[in-house]
Amino acid sequence: MNRRTFAAAVVAVAVALSAGAGFSLDLELSPYKPVRALSGHLKSVGSDTMLHEMELWAEGFKAFYSGVKIEIEGKGSNTAPPALLSGEAQLGPMSRQMTPDEIAAFETKYGYKPTAVLVAVDALAIYVHKDNPVQCLTMEQLDRIFAENPKSAGGKSAHTWGEVGVTGEWAAKPIAMFGRNTLSGTNKFFKLNVLGGGDFKDAVRQQAGSEAVVKAVAADPGAIGYSGIGYKTDDVRAVPVAASFGKTCYDASFENTYTRKYPLARGLYVYILKDPKTPMDTLSGEFVKYVLSKDGQTQAKKGGYYPITRNIREHELARLGLIALAE
Template identity: 45%
Template structure:
């Protein structure tokens, strides 16, 4: 009997949930305990989002705790690498931090006769990180735009270039702001531009990085640094700024599930699943 598509990755999802103590209250108590099946082995490849790299790794480790004879390779070079990998058949999973574009779906459908299957895997808050010693704690969306963009579509009169303009005092007042961000292959790059830059353009001064970890490393090594990244990549050397809402409240990344933290989005895993065919045992599990 063919398994419902919604149950794909059940083993790995359950194993990951079990490893997250804080997630215990959010797991449906009526969810049946997963039972491994015999004879599952082979190779799986995931190519896509750097933001999802850690989560895909945790899921794969959970899956392999049930099926140690499965080898899983994970490559996180950016969301833009997922669609061609699925089209070319070099990956079974295409994690993306943004929805596929219409042109990407059309290319896939032209090859296979059906659309790729999207699954929402998580809600991700984009943290705006500063050095741990930075005294600034909360900024508005308009201020973020004035820091990172050249167009200031959010309505700011001028670019913000020093920490004193955000309320820092003393030796921090004249300290120059150094911006770090992702490159254009990243779904996070496009999402941050649309939401935090109000659809405007990045400043040429933003230091583009190939991955989330390198954004964090840049900020951690630069007292004046500020950069955006999936919140899961934060370390003890950096701190995520709160973001001031229209009501004047400073919201944290923990508020993302309630919808009050303004820079948060769904993360997706795309798959090549023929709606008229049985899933092979490996991918079905």
């Protein structure tokens, strides 16, 4: 997909803003309309970031179809491609896009590329303890905090809060770093977008889940970590981020995320196997329609993520050949 749908939404917003129309996104989605009774089994293997969301969607979908069983496993985005490739799963939620090598493996086996469905929008939040006074961090400062060999500031690493601009009694406090493990798409996204593909410091304490990162930060006043905005609690703060020194800091709000002012905005995807020459199977198709409906996107908001727009929904349904069955 190469973020085309997300980019298209951003362009539309930018045009509206430049025309003086103010910030506006069409979030009026049609409710899901169930079809005849469905039965069968779906399995989802992939993102931990999206685990709670997939559980909400599964429960909502099964409320319409008692004969449907949905099995969900969420250990990390890196587990989705092999599960789809082996046929173990029909759904592969990922908090990042597939790599060229992962896509090539599908083409080699199936003769076509996997299909990514944009199902929600997320801000990868930078969390600190609720008492930490830091007001803003730049992408360069995050690189200096987390990278083994920072590409910013002449390669100078940051080890204390004073080295990233915090004054007073916090200046000498060591920075304790928490992040996701290597199975995680969030780990890969952060590594690519913040560290420029470089390596993490050995001192970064890897956590198996998104919630675990936030809990670790909440328990350590000197800590910093990254996780999806849907995992925010009252015990941590999501720090505003600036693209570079001298640029404006933006928090991870809905508006800032959709307009990409917040530098760590990202799409959340469910990958499926769909032969472009044949229709999508009914069960998987109805599940996707539910996720992209008002019902499904209400669950996305409940999970702490940002919903898709009407334009994105229509684009995705048309691309999948499902638009004739949806409003």
